[in-house]
Amino acid sequence: xxxxxKKCAECSKYVLENPESKCRYCGGKLVNPRPxxxxxxDKYQKYRLxxxxxxxxxxxx
Numbered sequence: 001x002x003x004x005x006k007k008c009a010e011c012s013k014y015v016l017e018n019p020e021s022k023c024r025y026c027g028g029k030l031v032n033p034r035p036x037x038x039x040x041x042d043k044y045q046k047y048r049l050x051x052x053x054x055x056x057x058x059x060x061x
Contacts, residue, residue: 004016004017005017005033006021006030006031006032006033007030007031007032007033008023008025008026008028008029008030008031009028009029009030009031010023010026010028010029011023011025011026011028013025013026014033015030017030018030
């Protein structure tokens with residue numbers, strides 16, 4: 001059941017996953033509310049850090 005639970009990026013409500021991947025309350029995009037599992041050997045660290053840096057810069061401006 002928990003793998004089907006998603007969070008709306010706009011209204012922050014939790015809803016069950018649906019084929020359209022849209023919130024039933026506001027129509028916003030559904031995202032996975034859980035962080036990825038931790039691994040000391042992180043193959044994607046470079047990409048994730050680049051993504052977070054660009055997103056942070058967007059929020060500042």
